[in-house]
Amino acid sequence: MKYPNQSRRRFLTTLGATAGVTLAGKSLFNIDKVFATTPYTRLNLAGLTLSSPTIVSYIAGVTAMQALPLTDQRSWAYQAAIHGTTMSGMMPDWNTCSHSTFELNFFWAWHRMYLYWFERIVRSLSGDPTFALPYWDWQANPYLPPMFQNPPTGSPILHVAARNASINNGTSNVGVLTPGVNNAFAQPIFEYTSVDGADQLIQLPHNQVHGMVGGIMGSTLTAAQDPVFFVHHANVDRLWDLWLANNSLNADPTSDSIWGGTSFGFFDENANAVSMTPCDVLRAAQQLNYIYDTEPAQVEQYCGNTQPCSSSYTVLVDNCIQKPPFYLNQGGYYGYYQFPISYQLGQQIYGYLQNPYNTVYLSHYGITCPTQPGVYWDVYLGLPVGSKPNRESPYYVGSYAIYGAGIADQPPDGDDPAEFSVPVNTAILAALKKLPKGGNIPVSFYTYGPPRTTAQGPAQKATVTIQSAQLTLQTVTPTGRAAGHKDEKKQEKKVIATLT
Ligand code: C2O
16 A cells, blocks of 8 residues: 555655755765764753753744845744745745654654754854754643743744644643553664665654644644744654653664765755755764753664665555545544454464564554644544543554655645554454454544634634555564664565465
8 A cells, every 4th residue: 555656756845846956966964973962852842941052042043034134044934934935935944844644754753853953053153152952842842831821821932823722822732642651662674675664653742742733733834833843743752762762662764874864964064055864863862962861861873774774564454445534623523334354364363463573453543634633533443333432441552743754735745645553453453352253453543632712703613534554564583782783674575375
């Protein structure tokens, strides 16, 4: 269920857009040896207030950037357009953010680079040589950080009226995000193969924050105009470090020379063009000179491994289920479809899950909708039809939200259908227990969204179409993340069973 044409087009677009600032085959960026100072420390916003030096400097930096004309690449408008823009007349590096699923795996790396250069610009223009971006730990603190809320609680510079009103006034939050983060942390594979790698899985909770903050944050084309974007992404970036530290199996795709060698263009604090590759940003402390306030020792990754960094994937079921469109509305939506599981398949799944390195994924492909629905939806596998949803039940498998790919009125990413995968070991075992002879396992969806004010009017209905669903078995054959900085996992692939 890949979309090679769309992916290829997007890939070429990305490379083309950055070609102007890349010297043939060589990254301009090499500052490994430049740092003699202690690293900059990115602080948790939970410990900061409007008068904390970090916030005062962020406000000063944003103010200075907003005062610059669009022709200055350090300006607020130009920097936001590097992420995405609706302006015509493309300038160098505009619209280069990477969120596509499928073969592209630049989400964590591109956003790390983007934040790095943005942070240097704020540091320079704020006049605070110690400035480091703070981060919003939205798992622990799902309410919009106070300094971003409506004034006078928040700063007029950090506040954006074009967000959900109930998020801006602190009465509703962005929802439950830890299950999605845990799903990504449990995936040792970085890149997309038969199922989503960690670089894709981490986008689910990230998307949810975008959609729930809403307004301009709900579209890749406008999100980086909101100052909260950068503290949101500092947290996403922190999660890359935490993912690596979570399990000795987890490793970056350092032997993929296309991944490691693709250059992206940015501008530094003097408005000079610079470029970077993922290989330049694997070790944040060492290569980029910053750390997070409470993270464990960073796991150091190095490019150039000749060992394959992959695992074996076995497709269990490839059952293309065509669904009538799903109508997502503000809160309270419920819908489901049935996944047919034969007795034999059930027995196979039981057998597979005896091995702790095996994971069954439920994937949905070809997800499209006309406009940002402004909701996220909880997904259950095996929850009996008609029963009350309960996130504590074994059937809750995660939450989805759409941002970037799959939203038709948000080109260029919107042209690519979205896809979402979640691990379902616990849920499928619980469901199979109730189906000793095989049968249908329901997959159900419940939507949640911030309440709307009367002034906002009724929510725009967004018809979300899901083209197909698939259960996939992932087998990881671990040999460990060796001391020689190698991420070694054996590769092997065989089809066990196919249902059509
Ligand atoms: Cu490129 Cu969270 O967006």
